[in-house]
Amino acid sequence: MVYVTPGVDFLAKGFLILGAFVGTIITLNSSVAARAGYHIPTWMLLAGTTIAIPVLSTIYKMMENLKIGYPGDGLDEVMAKRGPVFNMRVLWSDLMFTASPEHIKAMLATDFQNYVKGERFHYNMESVLGTGVFNSDGTSVPFHRSITRPMFTRERISHFELFDRRASQVIDKLRERLREGYAVDFQDLMSRFTLDAATEFLFGNCVESLSAGLPYPYNATYVPPIKRTAKGDAANAFAHAFLEAQEVISVRERYGWVWPLAEIFKDKSYEPMKIVNSYIEPIVKEALEKKRNLPIREKGKEPSDGETLLDSLVRVTDDPVVLKDETLNIMIAGRDTTASTLTFIIYMLATVPNIMNRLREEILSKVGNSRRPDYDDIRDMKYLRAVINETLRLYPIVPFNVRESVNASTWKSDDPNQKPFFIPAGTKTAYSVFMMQRRTDLWGPDAEVIDPDRWLDERLKTYVSKNPFIFLPFNAGPRICLGQQFAYNEMSFMIIRLLQNFTSVELHPGSAPPEAHPPAVWAEAGGRKGIEKVFPKMHLTMYTNGGLWVKMTESDGTN
Structure with a gap:
């Protein structure tokens, strides 16, 4: 039996799609040239198409964080600017990220069937x-x-x-x-x-x-x-x-x-x-x-x-x-x-x-x-x-995990003054309990301090008992x-x-x-x-x- 590696299988399918994509670009260019009288050189089209593919730079950044980064590096900066929910948009694909207990609760419990x-x-x-x-x-x-x-x-x-x-x-x-x-x-x-x-x-x-x-x-x-x-x-x-x-x-x-x-x-x-x-x-x-x-x-x-x-x-x-x-x-x-x-x-x-x-x-x-x-x-x-x-x-x-939406849905914003987030069908939805469990607005100003007493004193009622989904x-x-x-x-x-x-x-x-x-x-x-x-x-x-x-x-x- 012939053994095909994942890479060869991917390229076989990918070249077919890429070939169709490049062929379409060249055909459109020829059509535009015939009408407008201006022809973009094929080499320039191919180079532009290649440059437009941000695969190498994105992968490099991800792997660099994996090698020398702390868990959550890159994401915490975005969270500080945009809040606990944002679209990471990795390699043209939507990837909705959340560190919000309400959204994680929806994925894992209340709307479980919609997130696989x-x-x-x-x-x-x-x-x-x-x-x-x-x-x-x-x-x-x-x-x-x-x-x-x-x-x-x-x-x-x-x-x-x-x-x-x-x-x-x-x-x-x-x-x-x-x-x-x-x-x-x-x-x-x-x-x-x-x-x-x-x-x-x-x-x-x-x-x-x-x-x-x-x-x-x-x-x-x-x-x-x-x-x-x-x-x-x-x-x-x-x-x-x-x-x-x-x-x-x-x-x-x-x-x-x-x-x-x-x-x-x-x-x-x-x-x-x-x-x-x-x-x-x-x-x-x-x-x-x-x-x-x-x-x-x-x-x-x-x-x-x-x-x-x-x-x-x-x-x-x-x-x-x-x-x-x-x-x-x-x-x-x-x-x-x-x-x-x-x-x-x-x-x-x-x-x-x-x-x-x-x-x-x-x-x-x-x-x-x-x-x-x-x-x-x-x-x-x-x-x-x-x-x-x-x-x-x-x-x-398990500090980070991922699901995928089956049907289109919405996530309520943590900010009551903001509109809900729209989650299209087939969207990757990532979540992090690592980052959620260190949020100072959920755990208090000492969220990053090691203190077992928070599980024994009034902080247990103040934070965890009020919202058990902040600890998962x-x-x-x-x-x-x-x-x-x-x-x-x-x-x-x-x-x-x-x-x-x-x-x-x-x-x-x-x-x-x-x-x-x-x-x-x-x-x-x-x-x-x-x-x-x-x-x-x-x-x-x-x-x-x-x-x-x-x-x-x-x-x-x-x-």
């Missing part, structure tokens, strides 16, 4: 997300949610034994590396923790990335030989490919409709997805074989508490593609999002020590310095939930995250275990690679950008470029 992912989004993401829940629309959305919902009941989200096994490995790895005198890349550590927890929860087959060994600082004077194993190498290859595939489709979305031009010679998602699929497909095949060989009397039984998500899914469908795509989508949700938030929580605790001290006091007073927390413990820790919420407010997991870390409406409580439990459990075992945490910039440091020019900016100690970036989710390198002080078990 859309065919363009599906095409961009299909080679990685396939037919999974994050790349679905219409009637398939309830189907995807219905087949995964049973795994997120209260009984199942309390998988504290799973959390504890993996958290114990994390603590051991931390102690081992810190006792060597080196800093630890906490982001890498959390990515391994959540990948292992996610693969065990989803498949009952853990990838065991924690056992593969942690990276050393880039400037370490001596790196002891790491005992490599086939399983460890496979785990590292899977984790790297999993991240690379997400980066590819994220860049596609930023390029817009011209993204295939960047993939003329190869589909950049093909190689990483070969590695990802080589891990998932045999597990899916084994689950289907297990179902086929199940005795008839067993098939009608209620699922057991130890059943994995894949076990649950094979009860609903025998389609291996649907099973692979669904589990991969849930893995993205369960792995990267939790790892990202845990990373930014530790960043917060390292930069504001009094938050660390107060949180540790709450933890020790509730569960002591060694007892395993349970569901009720986590529910009762108000300050812990406030710390997590404040992290999700300032560093939301887990989406909203029919697409609200089913694993929201699972994520809160997993993050809470890990933070509790860490602070039971360590008394302080500090950033160690000397161990971080050059790309982990924020560009020097950021210091001239206002707000959080001007004081950041890390380099926040994003693909599908937010992360810290170059990792989060920290040192921690071990507890002696009594303090």
Whole structure:
């Protein structure tokens, strides 16, 4: 079978359209010349047509912001001038952008049916997300949610034994590396923790990335030989490919409709997805074989508490593609999002020590310095939930997202004196919870200040209770995250275990690679950008470029 890359496919279609366009221009020019007696040289027409296409300059600016910009760079300046809604008009295409809670509420909830992912989004993401829940629309959305919902009941989200096994490995790895005198890349550590927890929860087959060994600082004077194993190498290859595939489709979305031009010679998602699929497909095949060989009397039984998500899914469908795509989508949700938030929580605790001290006091007073927390413990820790919420407010997991309008609609202006915004059918509508959750008119003058107490004092009633749609870390409406409580439990459990075992945490910039440091020019900016100690970036989710390198002080078990 002949394999056609996205770029070749795009050019084949594009040249046909471009040829027709240029031919029309030349024909019109000839017609005008015959009537007016003035002929514009063909070379001039072609040059003018080429110059009129602002593809290269627009893409360059977008990619420059992606490389050295802070999330929202370029958009915040426009917001300051025009307000929270404006037409970005990228490459001749309308792209309505909003950071208004009312418009986001319409897209996600009150007018949900009119705002879909859309065919363009599906095409961009299909080679990685396939037919999974994050790349679905219409009637398939309830189907995807219905087949995964049973795994997120209260009984199942309390998988504290799973959390504890993996958290114990994390603590051991931390102690081992810190006792060597080196800093630890906490982001890498959390990515391994959540990948292992996610693969065990989803498949009952853990990838065991924690056992593969942690990276050393880039400037370490001596790196002891790491005992490599086939399983460890496979785990590292899977984790790297999993991240690379997400980066590819994220860049596609930023390029817009011209993204295939960047993939003329190869589909950049093909190689990483070969590695990802080589891990998932045999597990899916084994689950289907297990179902086929199940005795008839067993098939009608209620699922057991130890059943994995894949076990649950094979009860609903025998389609291996649907099973692979669904589990991969849930893995993205369960792995990267939790790892990202845990990373930014530790960043917060390292930069504001009094938050660390107060949180540790709450933890020790509730569960002591060694007892395993349970569901009720986590529910009762108000300050812990406030710390997590404040992290999700300032560093939301998915900072930017996009939909597409089905029918023409209008958005009411935030300014009652202004006319509503007209949204034509088929228009891309982008929104940013990252920018919305930092708006001073929605959160108060201290919106960019880290302060978990805003979730405990009168500010909660003043701002959030009055308009809950100003805080949307887990989406909203029919697409609200089913694993929201699972994520809160997993993050809470890990933070509790860490602070039971360590008394302080500090950033160690000397161990971080050059790309982990924020560009020097950021210091001239206002707000959080001007004081950041890390380099926040994003693909599908937010992360810290170059990792989060920290040192921690071990507890002696009594303090």
